[in-house]
Ligand SMILES: Nc1ncnc2c1ncn2[C@@H]1O[C@H](COP(=O)(O)OP(=O)(O)OP(=O)(O)O)[C@@H](O)[C@H]1O
């Protein structure tokens with residue numbers, strides 16, 4: 220068999236594998252959307268769930284998912300930004316740093332159920348916070364932090380050393396160089412990572428079942444004072460998210476149309492996650508053009 | 515088999531008290547861990563002249579140059595004295611950021627920031643407290659003119675610096691350095707990534723700049739050293755072997771190792 224023939228066969232096999240992967244993805248997407256979309260309506264998207272049999276809309280869950288996401292990001296972005304900058308720029312190459320790195324690796328490989336149970340025992344039970352948005356957000360932070368830190372560190376390290384030397388040789392401090400010169404170059408990569416991790420957080424269920432809880436008490440969307448018990452912004456109320464809702468509908472849904480409802484909710488979830496992915500690309504390349512002043 | 519040369523036989527010039535010096539090193543030694551990369555470098559650099567550092571690859575030219583503005587701080591151990599305006603700037607308590615504003619550096623590969631041409635020049639200035647708009651635009655024009663780049667970019671200051679050609683980028687890096695109003699400019703093989711025409715432009719720029727700045731340039735290109743420098747130092751395996759006026763170096767090298775290097779019969 221000559222080289223050209225081998226090459227051809229290899230190409231065909233690789234193409235086939237790619238086709239299978241893409242095919243599976245499209246089949247899954249199409250299946251979920253076709254089954255779910257017909258049941259999606261405005262009242263479904265905004266309505267409240269009947270707490271007894273789970274019929275009705277997913278308005279509260281949808282809000283909860285976004286609220287939890289925002290809260291999680293508010294906690295995890297600053298921490299991972301600090302950790303990422305530290306690891307990329309300041310950490311010396313010694314045993315302490317490799318310990319930190321291994322710790323991050325272990326944290327990132329923890330199953331999300333375990334993270335959820337840990338959050339349940341520590342925040343919900345021990346600290347007596349109860350099932351709440353804040354417990355969920357902290358659990359999600361645990362789950363999100365290693366990935367974000369890794370992403371930020373890698374984005375920063377990918378920026379050429381010569382850029383750092385240029386900054387330092389102009390008499391800029393290390394911090395100024397990092398924040399003013401390196402970070403903008405790394406920003407598109409960081410933003411892409413943040414938005415992608417947002418998609419993961421948005422779809423996460425296991426870590427939330429025992430932390431944010433499985434009930435979505437009807438909230439008063441006219442009351443935006445986070446201190447009020449009925450306010451949607453109250454971080455201490457239980458908050459079933461969309462992903463948890465889908466899980467619950469499928470395990471203990473009592474309604475006769477439970478299957479249709481969960482299909483509809485799944486379609487909404489998938490669309491949201493797809494939007495995050497799309498957003499990551501668009502925002503990443505937009506930011507790159509902005510910060511590098513290239514048109 | 516590499517020819518062995520004695521490190522004891524050197525020819526290093528010194529200057530009399532009348533010559534005003536911009537920078538001077540005394541017994542400068544550099545260690546990368548246990549690797550002793552620079553031995554007792556005693557060089558003085560006259561003001562407003564171009565001094566070329568030449569020598570084979572790995573002879574320690576960059577190592578020496580980077581020590582002068584303390585860019586080796588986190589990488590290597592540097593001992594000895596570096597005299598600048600009567601102060602030993604190799605002391606641990608000097609403000610290295612201040613030093614680097616006075617002793618600018620241009621690197622081998624053009625490394626403009628991924629920002630607009632304008633911001634490449636203003637970023638460090640603004641970080642150092644120059645906020646006034648008119649002063650900033652004056653500095654932009656002055657430094658770009660100094661680096662012979664103004665006419666090529668004056669209508670596109672807001673374009674990305676990365677869209678410039680390699681030669682333009684390198685001149686932008688020179689402009690960025692001189693915008694800080696340093697008095698010494700260190701250049702590490704600034705033309706090695708450039709085509710001949712851009713090289714000529716950079717050389718002309720440097721010849722012009724020596725009126726205001728003291729320039730120390732590492733180069734692999736002996737014609738370049740001959741064309742632009744007044745003084746020339748030859749490095750060999752971490753030792754400064756010969757330091758003489760450039761004319762002498764190329765027409766009448768003092769010691770065998772330099773003779774061999776100049777004539778190309780080295781090693
Ligand atoms: N960052 C570093 N870490 C360890 N050793 C280094 C480092 N930089 C240079 N060296 C060593 O120091 C010696 C001198 O290197 P240097 O880069 O100063 O040579 P050079 O004369 O600039 O060579 P070239 O012409 O190739 O640029 C070499 O033996 C090199 O291996």
Ligand SMILES: [Mg+2]
Nearest residue numbers: 575576577702
């Ligand atoms: Mg070098």
